[in-house]
């Protein structure tokens with residue numbers, strides 16, 4: 001089970017819409033317990049394929065739990081490149097697919113197994 005704060009998810013979905021048709025990617029963080037309530041956008045990666053991102057160059061630190069990125073198409077399943085990135089970037093990963101709504105957003109663990117996503121206030 002992955003918990004994400006409603007306001008945080010809304011901001012992520014908006015950023016994904018604004019970035020479309022390019023890919024949006026951010027690191028996910030939590031300031032309170034295990035609820036995802038912050039994200040750090042990685043602007044230098046906009047428009048590049050995830051497979052080209054070098055995980056060792058990301059500002060990855062103890063405060064980040066995982067990642068979120070957008071898919072310009074309707075499929076929210078992780079690609080092979082996504083799975084490699086998941087393993088390098090933490091334990092919880094969200095993918096939001098077009099049209100970037102709660103219904104088109106999925107959560108996965110580092111191995112790519114789908115997790116239930118719950119929105120909290």
Ligand SMILES: [Zn+2]
Nearest residue numbers: 071078079082
């Ligand atoms: Zn992807």
